[in-house]
Amino acid sequence: MKRLLSTLKDLYLRLTSMTAGGIYLITLAVVIGAATFIENDFGTSTAQKLVYRTKWFEVLLLLIGLSVLRQIIRYRMWRKQKRYMLLFHGSILVILLGAALTRYFGMEGMMHIREKSSSNVIQSREPYLNFRAVHGPRRYVFHKKVLFGALGNNSFTKDYILGNLPLRVEVLKVIPNPEQTLKDAPNGQPTLWIVMAGMGGRKNYFLRRGELKNFDGITFNFEAGPQPAMIQIEQRDSGLYMRSMMPIARMVMASRYRDSIQAGQWYPLAVQALHTMGQKNFVFKEFRPQAVVEIQSGKRKLEPNDKAAVVMRLSTPVDTQEIVVIGSESFRGEPVITRLGDLDISVSYGPRDIQLPFSLYLEDFRLVRYPGTNDPASYESDVVLIDPRKNLEMPYSIYMNHILNYDGYRFFQSSYDRDELGTVLSVNWDPWGTRVSYLGYALLTIGLLWMFLAPKSRFRLLSKKV
């Protein structure tokens, strides 16, 4: 026991020595420097996942704190002539504590309000998997905080119990910037990849043999039986053939060769050719005789507005379903609804809604511009804070550097709608983290300035020597 204690003490002394402290400082510098390059290449969330939000990073900060504490004790900085040192070394501990409070207890989000309407809902800054489930007469709403990166392991398993029904949620993988593509597979089916060029940009569609589908208002029938469709497609020994109910102008994209398709006649189907039928344009991008549709990552870097596809498996004792949920860190995607036995469940990925105990009513949003230009000089939101708990109605103007601070929540002018009829406020709840951090800053400042004046300080010593 004694031996263990002395080993522990020895370890503590080694881990908090001046040399170790120096190593920690340089390590931290190198690590966060490297993290900025990770962020540059793979996006903010990846840097968070690989560095800033890891356990080892917390341990590194803790070790720095312990080293500082050890030096405070070792040099007995509470002595009268050393107190300035106690102040700025102690302030580092306070600042670290403030950072920890912000990290574990703080909350951030966004509130969007249109003019002449009110809102009491904020969207969290951090992304969640949002679940809604209906099981018989009972409804369940629950959220799981997640952090997905373009690198590192995103998969995890989490078990829930809904009433008495166990539900297992497994995230299998996350695909940043998902794009659908065709892949050859032995168990695949003949599949045609169609790209429709519409008002909302290009859209990808996939048509398997035996399917009848409507893409953007055009029906395609790929040997799905005798049902009528605008375009019939057949697979013959010599390739694919098509027949249209309306005339089509066709241009092979590579050679710019043009021809036209008469209504009601069969033609060999041309891939990589632009088909124009009335106002609609489409291209048969690719045909593969044995293929499956796969989701692939288009771009590796994952930024807060970039979409990510979360591939997950939900299982109850009676059933298992694999689903793909698409969303992004800053915008909640469409929920995916599925059924496991008698459990109806919907899952979405993105910010979660957080209810506030009060609401804001947006009276007016104003964009002030620099004279004679379109460059914004200032944004301003006139809001009325309505708190039913206290029967309070308080008008307030929020603009840059003029914050609404109420009940621990702080509202900042962040952005606005393009039509200038709505405002986006960022919301922050972090009263203790902020206070403690600010206290640390104040101590740091006093300590550092004191150093210039303290008669025995290193600085004064040096100034006497030069």
Added chain:
Amino acid sequence: MKWFYIGLIAVGLSWITVPTVCANGVPVTKRTFDRDHIKLLSTVSVQDFRGRMKPFHTLANEVLRKLTRKTSLYGMDPVEVVINMSLYPEAWHDVPLIRLGKHPKIRELVGVEGKLASYDDFFDADGKFKLLEELRAAHAKERQYRGTFENELIRLDERINIVNMIFHHRLMRLFPLEGDPGNRWITGDEASRMADTTSKKSIQFAAMFFPVYRKLVDHALSTGDWSLPNQAIQELKAFQAKYGSEILPSATQTKAEILLNKSNIFDRLMRYYGILGLFALVLFFIRVFRPQTSLKIPRLILLSLVWLTFALHVFGLALRWYVSERAPWSNAYESLIYIAFTGVLAGILFGRKSLGALAASLILGSTFLMVAHLNNFDPEITPLVPVLKSYWLTIHVSLMAGSYGFLLLGAVIGLINLILFGLMTKANKNTVLNHVKKLTNVSEMTILAGLVMASIGCYLGGVWANESWGRYWGWDPKETWALVTILVYAFIVHMRYIPGARGLYAYNFATLFGFATVMMTYFGVNFYLSGLHSYAAGDPVPMPPSVYITALSFLTISFWAYWKYRTIVQNKA
């Protein structure tokens, strides 16, 4: 509108007395304006496209710098050039005044040999714009894929557009738009377009101004009597005061800005600091290697000149603050000037008794001013974007940028000390060591001061962010690198407590190379971490050759110094 009628009479007169000889026959360079008239013209206010109100003098200087990178052209000053171009465009079409840039392909396209091309050079015999196809291709390319050719082409097109705008009175927003809630000022061209649909007198005035003014100048050029054009400009100024009083700069402000433009303070300071720095360095080396020479009088001269020059620097900053109505460290150009200021300040504060430190600070001041006057830093005064309007930010930036001056002084002293080690012999060992120690003391002071400023500046950035959008730390690349800088320098000031990292050599080596983190924070972050390159995907790290050369020479110096330090100071073979 008295002058308006005088103008009309003058127009009538000019038709009778002066046929349009002035406009065509005389070469442009001979068409000299009266100096007093140019002076008066310089003080007229214009609104730039970002909404800043500035004297015509400033606008003309900016235009000429953009077009030619010169401060005068064919013996005419910028105001004269610009007003001439807008009054007599037909005479300027074939005058070379557009800088082509360095790219040989552009020269080939335009078919001009010299540095400057005229407006007409860009159009072929059929009036077709010669750069049209290439420009279209350049614009279609995504930003990150544009090369030097595309970028230069786009910038050249901008210059051609400026000339075109001057020719058509579309550049200078001289006329307040009566009753505009956004305080918009309009150009002569806009006014003449509006004049058909409105009966507002103010718009009629604006529309008629240039045609009438030209006739008055025609007349003045032939008679030498400039009273009528002078009167016209006075009327224009009265017009601006009447309709644009809300945003019109005061006469003193205008005067101050013209003084700032004309004096070229920071350009001068660069040269003064450079000369004084070399002077101080020579004195310092005399003191180290010829300690018996008395330096009392040269030192006194040096110090008084340094104080005078520094006072000029303070005056320049104050003038710029007054003129821009915001703290003068709000864009890259200004922050460099400010860093130069703090560097010299650090030298004056901590190096009063040390010639070496003073020399180091003067040289770094000069270097920073030189960097500021490189072509990629635009000295134009720019308005602030909303998020930057905060006093927290003003203090934050001033402390951060200021700390770089102090830390750089430490680096320069580090370099001088390494060189001194290198020059050390057994004979002069004691003298050299003595001076290295003294300089190291100064360095430690300036590094401590720099670290204090950087630390306070860094958290003030956090306070600013927290007061602006509710998050005091977000691991954004710039703030992360500021923290890296602080961590590295915190390590450096604790090196004397760490066995194995102690000693004069290690400290000076660390202060020299530690400054690389400041370079990364200040220049590197925008350059390397803007998301344009993906290093993991194999994109090369773009590194200017000067960086390699500097790093290599500093490393050579450090090895040389280390070798001497080991053999002479530590007595090891």
